[in-house]
């Protein structure tokens with residue numbers, strides 16, 4: 210069916226009927242996708258639809274957002290809470306896993322719903338965000354924990370909050386002497402760049418430094434509008450980080466990630482983490498395994514600037530935290546280390 214250009218321009222695609230109208234799924238896929246939609250939210254913004262229509266020659270953007278029947282396959286090792294957030298939730302909206310930082314999840318909605326999301330059980334348009342009382346209690350918890358040096362706004366997508374609410378949170382945190390750093394993890398600059406307004410940027414400048422970690426997985430996501438939105442943030446003095454999930458048939462090739470990381474650096478976003486896919490329900494078709502990630506990182510090392518090298522990390526299922534998972538270039542030897550260079554040759558490094 211022909212694309213409805215009017216819909217494309219103005220409305221976020223949320224239903225299976227709209228997916229069919231947009232030509233994103235075939236009519237005979239509809240019943241399978243209805244089953245997906247009963248469990249997991251769907252949203253594709255006009256900006257992402259435009260990207261899919263105009264520059265997604267490899268399908269690396271569409272596969273991140275367009276639901277597929279594969280999501281109905283739940284493997285035995287997949288979990289509702291794959292990284293064990295619940296065990297570290299002392300009050301609603303707070304995840305306090307590490308001593309010096311807390312996650313504040315004030316909102317559970319997103320501009321888009323990524324098909325591989327590790328919080329897909331919690332997020333969605335009908336998911337309840339913190340009400341005023343709950344937000345007050347969460348901020349109060351942070352205020353009472355002097356060891357908290359950094360607050361990370363995640364979600365849901367924190368940049369879906371109205372700028373005034375974001376400003377209120379930032380102002381409250383800035384008044385806490387022990388909170389020195391604010392960080393936001395967001396998909397908005399890549400999926401709804403028009404939301405990066407002057408008012409929103411002002412809210413992000415209340416607590417200095419506020420770092421913004423932008424979730425991008427494929428170089429084709431970095432359109433002119435996305436790049437301009439990131440430039441507005443960078444020009445305002447907001448340090449930008451990139452976070453990327455390693456995804457099968459989307460970016461699990463060294464050449465794709467090289468293009469992505471180079472472009473991120475060119476637009477002033479420092480690649481920070483490359484995540485091994487979490488075991489969220491219905492996402493096995495996206496997972497590559499750790500070894501694939503190590504191999505790609507090995508291919509990038511030596512060929513690509515160090516600025517373009519994020520850390521490959523795994524969130525250990527069960528809530529045991531996030532750790533780097535290589536590749537490892539050293540091996541203990543009797544008098545020091547055996548060190549492997551970028552060509553695979555091993556060298557002895559003696560320690561006296």
Ligand code: SF4
Nearest residue numbers: 319322323326365396
């Ligand atoms: S924007 Fe983030 S929280 Fe929202 S669906 Fe995508 S990965 Fe999940």
